Amino acid sequence: MTLPPEPGEGAVAPARELGQALVSAEGLAAGYGGRPVLTGVSFSLQAGERAAVLGPNGGGKTTLFRCILGEIEALAGTLEAPERCGVVPQTERSRLDFPVSALDVALMGTVAALPWWRRPGRGERARARDALATVGLAEVADTSFGELSGGQRQRVLVARALVQDARLVLLDEPFTGLDSTSAERLEALLATLAREGRAILVATHDVEQARRWELVLCLNRRQVAFGVPAEILTLPTLERTYGGAIVELPEGGGRGVLPPHHHHPKR
Amino acid sequence: MSGVWHALADPWTQSIMRHAFAEVVLLGVTGGALGCWIVFYNLSYSAESLAHSLLPGLVVAALLGLPLLIGGAAGVLLAAIAVAVAGRAPEIGRDTAVAVVVTALFGLGVLLALSPTAPPGLQGLLFGDVLGASDTDLVLAAALAVVVLIMLRLLHARLLVVGFDRLNARALGVSALGVDVGLLTLLAVALLVAVQGLGNLLVVAVLIAPAAAARVVARRMGSLMALSSTIAIAAGVGGLYLSYYAKTAAGASIAGILVATYVVLVGLHAATTGARSAPDGRAYSRPSSASRRSSKRRSASSWTRVSARR
Secondary structure, three states: OOOOOOOOOOOOOOOOOOOOEEEEEEEEEEEEOOEEEEEEEEEEEEOOOEEEEEOOOOOOHHHHHHHHOOOOOEEEEEEEOOOOOEEEOOHHHOOOOOOOEHHHHHHHHHHHHOOOOOOOOHHHHHHHHHHHHHOOOHHHOOOEHHHOOHHHHHHHHHHHHHHOOOOEEEEEOOOOOOOHHHHHHHHHHHHHHHHOOOEEEEEOOOHHHHHOOOEEEEEOOEEEEEEOHHHHOOHHHHHHHHOOEEEEOOOOOOEEEEOOOOOOOOO | OHHHHHHHHHHHHOHHHHHHHHHHHHHHHHHHHHHHHHHHOOOHHHHHHHHHHOHHHHHHHHHHOOOHHHHHHHHHHHHHHHHHHHHHOOOOOHHHHHHHHHHHHHHHHHHHHHOOOOOOOOHHHHHOOHHHOOHHHHHHHHHHHHHHHHHHHHHHHHHHHHHHOHHHOOOOOOOHHHHHHHHHHHHHHHHHHHHHHHOOOOHHHHHHHHHHHHOOOOOOHHHHHHHHHHHHHHHHHHHHHHHHHHOOOHHHHHHHHHHHHHHHHHHHHHHHHHHHHHHHHHHHOOOOHHHHHHHHHHHOOOOEEEEOOO
């Protein structure tokens, strides 16, 4: 268990080469009914970069994603994002009862490119099967989505984003509920997607994982920090991000956050 | 053997029964296929409300000697406006607003249809008259079947996208609103046509029961729709036999067989899969907002783990 390195200590952050941003925000504020729940967001992401979006629940991660997807308007500032992004929602919220196979779900990524009266045809099916093969699920293509494991479902939804050929992919807490093998597979997959020249935004609670990626965006109703992990992931920044004290969990459980509203922690 | 054959063939020697046969086959195909989407879009209650709110329009049209289609269409329009207005009243809530409007309209329709001065035959609007299917009814039902099946085939991919992942439909390039409007329009048109054959009270049975029964068994939307239509047709024909030999009301016999099919399939499924049927239990309701909240709460446990894995 290593403490977060202080600034200037540990690995030196590689300098970011400035290129064409796939998504960029400047002074962005977003919210519902004209009331901002997230303010002061300024960041940019280029092809090949993975960014972890850290923050407590209610900190604005989902609001930022909805704004990038165009579901809610920016209340202030500017946001430039592709018209259509790949989106990998939380699998625990997807419908497990829906009568579709993994292939059917991957095929949903082809619909945007078709006129409304067209159904996906043979070419689209081939692309969907390719995408399932890329995420390592070729052999369960014809299995019902609801019968797959949590990690497999997550990868099917990644395949759907691949079929869309989205340059920017948003993942909402994709590692929640995955066992370590599934989590490693998914992380390797994200690395592959980045190498292919996609930009990837991942809402996550796992700071150690964020450390392995190119960028970190910390949100707590406003932007707390944005930059390379070595500079951002310090104890003070994390405390400001989670609005509480970072504490050592008992029995080597790693480090946890004690939220300020929590008055009577069980020991 | 020839006795069995005779018993099977006998009903169809009458032209009334042949008409009824064609009517239940056409409406069965339509209702069975469309019903799958109604069930998976959680629109069963809307379907029933819509059917009931048609009644006063139908009755008034029948009293004035206008085509029933026009009366029904006006009834749906009136109900839609009334629901929209009632839904705006504070502290009522959508479900309650729908229930109030629909009950009021349905009651009004019943009042008109069953009043002593009403001409005979208006009860048919409530309970349907499969055995009275005219040539016009059959042409309408055939046209309905063609339109609904073509539209469902064209919209199939988009219906899947919105039904499976409504929140992200936009990112996938599909307008959830457009798909909803399309599906509700098909539903309204189907109800308008089917209500004349099956009656106000039983039309919903043909839309909901076959799909609900088929989803116990089928695992893909395509096979679900095929099975649902098959169940609807089989129950329709079975109901006609029952009505012919047991002298029961045709519409009620069809609805009874549909519900019995559902109960038998659910029972068989539960018996054969045992413990595995548990996950299916949740299949009948969209995760409630309460359970979604609780899952959010779970991940937001008081100890938010920041560096858990390694």
